[in-house]
Amino acid sequence: MQNSGVLLYQSLLPGISNVTLRMRYYGYYCWLSETYARKGATNDFEAWRSWVRRAEALYALVSAQAGETGVGGIDWANRRLAAADRIVDFEAAASTDPAQERYLRQSLGVFGGAYYSQMVEMGLFTENRHGIQVATRDLGRRAATLFADAIGPDLAKLLRAKIADARVSLRELERLEPIIPSGIGSDSEERLFYETLLFARGEAAQKSAPSRAATLALILDTARVRDACPGPDQVRWHLFDPPQIALPGDLEAQRLNWEAYQCQDLMQIACAALLAWAIAIINSAPQGRSLPEIRAEIVAHLEAHEDGGFSASWRDLRLGLDSTDFAYEDAWDRLTSARGAVADKAVQAITLMAALHQRIADRSDLAAAVAEGLSDRGSAHSLRTESFWLEQREGEAVIDLIADYMLERVVRRHSWVAMQKLRRQRDYTFLFEQREARLVYLAAYQPVATTPRLQPAIQFLADIHLLDENGPTARGLAALEAAQ
Known part of the structure; x- marks a missing residue:
């Protein structure tokens, strides 16, 4: 029934869906896809998954620092920030190693568990022949461009670098605050x-x-x-x-x-x-x-x-x-x-x-x-x-x-x-x-x-x-x- x-x-x-909690994730994921494609990425699915998981863990940290809600991994992020470390290393938390305290257990994070299917429904994402999810050429790339324009080139560069490093300082988290879900102008x-x-x-x-x-x-x-x-x-x-x-x-x-x-x-x-x-x-x-x-x-x-x-x-x-x-x-x-x-x-x-x-x-x-x-x-x-x-x-x-x-x-x-x-x-x-x-x-x-x-x-x-x-x-x- x-x-x-x-x-x-x-x-x-x-x-x-009931688990797509914030609108801005749609633009963020499209930007992630375009940035991944342009940074010399391979067709290795493991590399793509690592990129997505690091990006989500960082998004949770930035959102937690700003007091935001509706973000995947926010409970983990609040615990990490409560530890008062000046530098937060989230490489292990973004891994798929079950021995680590991960920000989320789902293999492809909230992207794979919640947002991807709905973004396909909206025409923002599709899957390439190597099995990697990619932003579509029209709507997906448009969303990626507008997200990048909204946060500006300097912040986009910092965001890209912090995802790759899997390390971020508290000051950098504050600088990245414009990317949070409620930050849509x-x-x-x-x-x-x-x-x-x-x-x-x-x-x-x-x-x-x-x-x-x-x-x-x-x-x-x-x-x-x-x-x-x-x-x-x-x-x-x-x-x-x-x-x-x-x-x-x-x-x-x-x-x-x-x-x-x-x-x-x-x-x-x-x-x-x-x-x-x-x-x-x-x-x-x-x-x-x-x-x-x-x-x-x-x-x-x-x-x-x-x-x-x-x-x-x-x-x-x-x-x-x-x-x-x-x-x-x-x-x-x-x-x-x-x-x-x-x-x-x-x-x-x-x-x-x-x-x-x-x-x-x-x-x-x-x-x-x-x-x-x-x-x-x-x-x-x-x-x-x-x-x-x-x-x-x-x-x-x-x-x-x-x-x-x-x-x-x-x-x-x-x-x-x-x-x-x-x-x-x-x-x-x-x-x-x-x-x-x-x-x-x-x-x-x-x-x-x-x-x-x-x-x-x-x-x-x-x-x-x-x-x-x-x-x-x-x-x-x-x-x-x-x-x-």
């Missing part, structure tokens, strides 16, 4: 390039870029309405309900995609709450529970909730709910909270599932967005597949339908998915296992929302001076108007 949501939000914010060509790139205004924009541009405009619109810099959850809920005054065509279409995503995430949280309940039932007996015993426990608990309308049919339950005024956010908060009894949360989850089913039935525009954004093929489960299953049996009493749903779509499904992970990835993720026809508890589960890249996107807008604590800046309002 989570994977379906991840695939959907990836299409809504291409070029940005408000009136610089570098800043304008990033804005043009993010909002897909250039001729070389990738096919996926308009989707990213529309989402960034929606974030700015959320900030405009709130007169503040919004958090990711505030953006989610702002985009969840159709506005009283319709947004321009492309933005409303994208807002609808975000509404479909939020409905998907609500459904996966509800299903996760049912999984948590099933696990609690299994754990309630030392010897575990059989499937008939689990079903009997589910039926007994739901029968005790006479005020829930569970003796009626699923169709009657969903039709009796107002899918517009339903307290979705309250349900979200309760189901994702660590507090509360899992059996009571399951009751809330069932009602939430019915409200989501009815919301799709009431809204043809939302149903179309769900159908377009979520596949009904293959083995994946999603809001779309679960709504279809419920609709096929909506004439049945809720108690019987949910009891069957939990056994078929939750308990057995978990075992199937865990088995696939064991076979394909050698990863043991079973939360319960079968022993002599009984399911025995292994671990509990807490419903968790997916994280749809909104926090980095908000930070990127702040990095390029389109957003601050008071909402959109004058430049941000201009970018929003242009997007409309």
Whole structure:
């Protein structure tokens, strides 16, 4: 269920991920690639990796000295600076030797683990025939040039020398401060390039870029309405309900995609709450529970909730709910909270599932967005597949339908998915296992929302001076108007 949501939000914010934390890294890496190519580099991948790792370690040291955040290796850098050495030798820390205290363990640092794939998505990077990642001839080299121009030739020369030496003094760290992520000049060509790139205004924009541009405009619109810099959850809920005054065509279409995503995430949280309940039932007996015993426990608990309308049919339950005024956010908060009894949360989850089913039935525009954004093929489960299953049996009493749903779509499904992970990835993720026809508890589960890249996107807008604590800046309002 989570994977379906991840695939959907990836299409809504291409070029940005949950681990690409600062915009300026994109220009820095392009500059690194061009500088490496011009300093007589070979096609030896190990030499390229050493160059990248040294550059990242130095960037962390400079950022730590300046009190910056969102930089890979910053914890290591703070520890090194706390040692109060006048000269910081970071050659060993930038190596791949596991015996050393490395700034990061990932082989190719945050470049390989986070940024490279997203820069490929944006058209900034590609891979040459020797397997070395290189900045593209058009956008990549342009980004490299603008970064170099922004920091100036003297600082670029010092930066290049310190990466090669893998040694830097505290005074040199202070001199290098203009390279930090928040150092993008408000009136610089570098800043304008990033804005043009993010909002897909250039001729070389990738096919996926308009989707990213529309989402960034929606974030700015959320900030405009709130007169503040919004958090990711505030953006989610702002985009969840159709506005009283319709947004321009492309933005409303994208807002609808975000509404479909939020409905998907609500459904996966509800299903996760049912999984948590099933696990609690299994754990309630030392010897575990059989499937008939689990079903009997589910039926007994739901029968005790006479005020829930569970003796009626699923169709009657969903039709009796107002899918517009339903307290979705309250349900979200309760189901994702660590507090509360899992059996009571399951009751809330069932009602939430019915409200989501009815919301799709009431809204043809939302149903179309769900159908377009979520596949009904293959083995994946999603809001779309679960709504279809419920609709096929909506004439049945809720108690019987949910009891069957939990056994078929939750308990057995978990075992199937865990088995696939064991076979394909050698990863043991079973939360319960079968022993002599009984399911025995292994671990509990807490419903968790997916994280749809909104926090980095908000930070990127702040990095390029389109957003601050008071909402959109004058430049941000201009970018929003242009997007409309």
